Amino acid sequence: xxxxxxxxxxxxxxxxxxxxxxxxxxxxEPDSPSKPAPPPTPETTTKLELPPSLDNxxxxxxxxxxxxxxxxxxxxxERCVVEEVVQIYCPACLHVYSADTxxxxxxxxxxxxxxxRGDDVTFCSRNCLQCPLCFTNLIMLSQSTSDGSEAxxxxxxxxxxCSWDSRYQPRNLTFSKHSSLYQQVRKLSGxxxxxxxxxxxxxxxxxxxxxxxxxxxxxxYESLDAEEEESNAHSAPPSPLFSxxxxxxxxxxxxxxxxxxxQGGAAASSSPSLPAVTPASVLGTLGRAGGVSSQKARxxxxxxxxxxxxxxxxxxxxxxxxxxRDVTTLDxxxxxxxxxxxxxxxxxxxxxLLPLPTRLRARRAKRCRxxxxxxxxxxxxxxxxxxxxSSASSMATGAASTVATAFRINLLSKNYLPSLRITYLPSTSxxxxxxxxxxxxxxxxxxxxxxxxxxxxxxxxxITLASxxxxxxxxxxxxxxxxxxxxxxxxxDDWDLQALASLRRKFSELKRTGTANIPxxxxxxxxxxNLGIIDRGRNWTSVIFEVVPADARGSEIVVPLxxxxxxxxxxxxxxxxxxxxxxxxxxxxxxxxxxRELAFWSVLRIGKVIQ
Amino acid sequence: xxxxxxxxxxYIETESGNRISRKAVILGSQHILLGGRSTIxxxxxxxxxxxxxxxxxxxxxxxxxxxxxxxxxxxxxVVIKPPFKFYKGSLVYxxxxxxxxxxxxxxxxxxAATVGSYVKIGSNCVIGKFAIIKDCVLVLDxxxxxxxxxIPPFSVVAGNPATVVDELPESSxxxxxxxxxxxxxLHGATLTSMxxxxxxxxxxxxxxxxxxxxxxxxxxxxxx
Numbered sequence: 007x008x009x010x011x012x013x014x015x016x017x018x019x020x021x022x023x024x025x026x027x028x029x030x031x032x033x034x035e036p037d038s039p040s041k042p043a044p045p046p047t048p049e050t051t052t053k054l055e056l057p058p059s060l061d062n063x064x065x066x067x068x069x070x071x072x073x074x075x076x077x078x079x080x081x082x083x084e085r086c087v088v089e090e091v092v093q094i095y096c097p098a099c100l101h102v103y104s105a106d107t108x109x110x111x112x113x114x115x116x117x118x119x120x121x122x123r124g125d126d127v128t129f130c131s132r133n134c135l136q137c138p139l140c141f142t143n144l145i146m147l148s149q150s151t152s153d154g155s156e157a158x159x160x161x162x163x164x165x166x167x168c169s170w171d172s173r174y175q176p177r178n179l180t181f182s183k184h185s186s187l188y189q190q191v192r193k194l195s196g197x198x199x200x201x202x203x204x205x206x207x208x209x210x211x212x213x214x215x216x217x218x219x220x221x222x223x224x225x226x227y228e229s230l231d232a233e234e235e236e237s238n239a240h241s242a243p244p245s246p247l248f249s250x251x252x253x254x255x256x257x258x259x260x261x262x263x264x265x266x267x268x269q270g271g272a273a274a275s276s277s278p279s280l281p282a283v284t285p286a287s288v289l290g291t292l293g294r295a296g297g298v299s300s301q302k303a304r305x306x307x308x309x310x311x312x313x314x315x316x317x318x319x320x321x322x323x324x325x326x327x328x329x330x331r332d333v334t335t336l337d338x339x340x341x342x343x344x345x346x347x348x349x350x351x352x353x354x355x356x357x358x359l360l361p362l363p364t365r366l367r368a369r370r371a372k373r374c375r376x377x378x379x380x381x382x383x384x385x386x387x388x389x390x391x392x393x394x395x396s397s398a399s400s401m402a403t404g405a406a407s408t409v410a411t412a413f414r415i416n417l418l419s420k421n422y423l424p425s426l427r428i429t430y431l432p433s434t435s436x437x438x439x440x441x442x443x444x445x446x447x448x449x450x451x452x453x454x455x456x457x458x459x460x461x462x463x464x465x466x467x468x469i470t471l472a473s474x475x476x477x478x479x480x481x482x483x484x485x486x487x488x489x490x491x492x493x494x495x496x497x498x499d500d501w502d503l504q505a506l507a508s509l510r511r512k513f514s515e516l517k518r519t520g521t522a523n524i525p526x527x528x529x530x531x532x533x534x535x536n537l538g539i540i541d542r543g544r545n546w547t548s549v550i551f552e553v554v555p556a557d558a559r560g561s562e563i564v565v566p567l568x569x570x571x572x573x574x575x576x577x578x579x580x581x582x583x584x585x586x587x588x589x590x591x592x593x594x595x596x597x598x599x600x601x602r603e604l605a606f607w608s609v610l611r612i613g614k615v616i617q
Numbered sequence: 618x619x620x621x622x623x624x625x626x627x628y629i630e631t632e633s634g635n636r637i638s639r640k641a642v643i644l645g646s647q648h649i650l651l652g653g654r655s656t657i658x659x660x661x662x663x664x665x666x667x668x669x670x671x672x673x674x675x676x677x678x679x680x681x682x683x684x685x686x687x688x689x690x691x692x693x694x695v696v697i698k699p700p701f702k703f704y705k706g707s708l709v710y711x712x713x714x715x716x717x718x719x720x721x722x723x724x725x726x727x728x729a730a731t732v733g734s735y736v737k738i739g740s741n742c743v744i745g746k747f748a749i750i751k752d753c754v755l756v757l758d759x760x761x762x763x764x765x766x767x768i769p770p771f772s773v774v775a776g777n778p779a780t781v782v783d784e785l786p787e788s789s790x791x792x793x794x795x796x797x798x799x800x801x802x803l804h805g806a807t808l809t810s811m812x813x814x815x816x817x818x819x820x821x822x823x824x825x826x827x828x829x830x831x832x833x834x835x836x837x838x839x840x841x
Contacts, residue, residue: 015823071788143763165763166763167764167778372787429820429822503798507806509820510820
């Protein structure tokens with residue numbers, strides 16, 4: 007669904023451009039919204055240069071995926087916005103864990119990540135668990151007792167997709183309570199780790215070490231969190247970009263240094279009887295890192311060796327070898343994704359897998375990276391994601407809501423920039439009538455296309471199209487017959503329905519009669535300003551362009567197209583600057599006219615030349 | 618409920634602008650609510666006859682077993698069937714509700730409890746019993762949504778079983794609304810049984826259903 011369909015049109019976001027010092031012409035100014043844009047007339051004969059990143063796939067976007075900053079008057083892509091978490095919710099039960107209810111438009115919002123019980127909310131702490139095999143949400147069923155009543159309260163889990171059952175051997179999981187299954191499973195997985203450590207000797211060292219290390223980092227993380235909160239309480243809240251959280255790696259290094267300088271000496275004296283890993287022992291294995299003498303490190307190494315030998319159990323190893331010898335199929339091993347879902351407990355068999363907790367999802371606000379103006383802000387004050395709860399099967403009457411799509415602010419490029427659409431017109435004389443997208447383009451044959459532009463703005467706009475006469479790589483010839491034209495304002499909501507009906511009629515007629523009747527040249531008498539304009543409606547215009555493929559067999563026809571939109575916008579008058587603000591409004595109106603210009607590069611991929 | 622008046626050959630157009638193909642199988646039409654300007658293509662099956670037994674006499678909107686909103690478009694061979702489960706030993710059907718501006722691709726079977734608004738379901742999908750699809754969701758072709766699953770808003774789901782593979786941008790509600798209106802208008806001009814893509818490409822060649830930047834490589838690790 008990505009690269010094979012022709013024709014396609016993508017819009018280039020300049021954020022992928024390398025940063026240069028000189029003031030580039032096509033680089034939009036990030037600030038000064040009041041400054042009038044340079045006049046869009048062709049007299050400003052600045053040489054348009056193709057942006058170097060024009061053929062980078064990550065710099066090209068569909069119009070619907072782009073944002074628009076109305077302060078900078080520049081389009082913004084996913085890569086050049088800053089995201090802020092506004093709300094965290096569970097994707098399975100839609101329970102909202104935290105929401106930024108204050109929602110000031112300008113203050114840096116901060117969502118607490120603390121859950122009810124004081125630890126970080128990463129997982130849904132209710133009954134939402136996922137199948138360890140296929141990651142479907144598990145459903146909770148009550149175990150029928152001998153007398154058939156459902157009052158026993160014992161529940162088990164089942165996957166509605168793959169029929170995985172929590173009562174499978176050897177786990178045989180049932181839950182005594184039907185609430186907070188997450189806690190019960192968590193407790194269980196804790197026990198499992200301990201069990202593993204006690205009976206399977208081969209994994210002892212690794213597992214216990216991993217556990218110790220993870221607890222060490224947990225501790226580190228917590229202490230850093232505490233530190234950060236403390237500093238936040240004293241000073242003004244830092245901007246999210248430069249928070250300590252962002253500088254965590256630096257912080258970690260600093261913390262480790264101080265930690266080791268305190269405890270470094272203790273390594274040699276620690277008791278060798280346990281395979282416990284203290285930060286000091288980590289240091290020992292690292293050797294010289296924290297200023298511990300090489301002698302101490304050597305001593306430590308000796309001890310480690312002894313300790314490891316101590317834990318080799320020959321009997322168990324033999325058992326394991328026998329077990330491995332009898333393995334004929336690897337069906338019981340978990341797949342990579344199943345393993346990755348359990349990073350702390352590495353199951354060797356699928357039967358060992360435990361139900362997975364459900365990760366929470368976030369709704370985010372987006373800001374312009376240059377001016378920090380909010381581009382998108384979900385409306386969370388009026389809604390919970392959903393009010394219904396508990397097991398999914400009981401949610402048959404899920405609250406139908408339109409609120410999921412509610413935004414307080416939603417600045418999208420599709421409401422500012424014209425949308426472009428392409429249609430191929432078979433010419434009766436030259437090009438074959440069948441669709442050339444699949445069949446391929448024949449070199450040196452003129453193909454005629456229609457480019458239709460829709461104006462989403464409430465003002466009439468002047469469009470300037472520019473394209474290199476020959477495409478950069480394979481020098482296919484491209485001619486836009488009408489580089490300058492106007493499009494009317496978008497004043498009626500039903501615009502594209504009327505346009506579509508009209509265009510459909512026009513195009514089917516043209517496809518039948520061929521392009522012979524279109525005024526393509528001056529001598530047809532209908533030249534002048536309407537040359538190459540096929541049709542126009544209230545807020546759309548269809549213009550012709552021609553492509554003559556070069557003799558580069560198998561090459562792709564990629565047309566860079568520069569679109570510039572100039573219009574006169576009404577902006578609110580700045581009354582603070584004038585003394586007699588109110589008096590002037592009567593006849594002068596509340597608005598001033600202002601010239602604006604929007605410009606962007608787009609990439610039109612038309613098709614391939616035949617082999 | 619659906620006062621039928623004949624307009625042009627293949628389609629029946631109701632007063633509220635719904636177009637229903639004469640070749641579609643509509644069962645229990647007194648239990649089906651169509652919001653208006655929705656289109657049902659040939660070979661579709663809408664099972665209004667599968668309703669709660671208690672509601673057999675009632676004709677209020679609460680009794681409807683299939684509730685389809687405005688500007689929906691069901692391509693060829695879509696099956697809409699209310700979900701059932703066993704309750705106190707007997708088989709009980711529950712109502713199925715589909716929001717507005719929803720398009721459902723060819724040969725998809727829908728047994729969901731709720732499908733929100735601004736949803737695009739691809740072709741050859743299976744939407745399991747009592748599944749809930751929230752607003753602004755894209756279900757790619759061939760997806761199997763397990764029963765009782767819940768798809769959060771602004772998700773793109775794919776695979777068997779369905780997993781969330783991507784996220785829809787904030788424009789998706791507007792885009793899907795415009796798309797549904799376009800399809801309705803264009804279908805009205807032709808009144809054929811073309812698929813959505815064919816309908817849209819009858820005007821613009823590049824108007825295939827790729828409205829957003831989505832991650833192209835949808836490798837979902839399946840069970841097999």
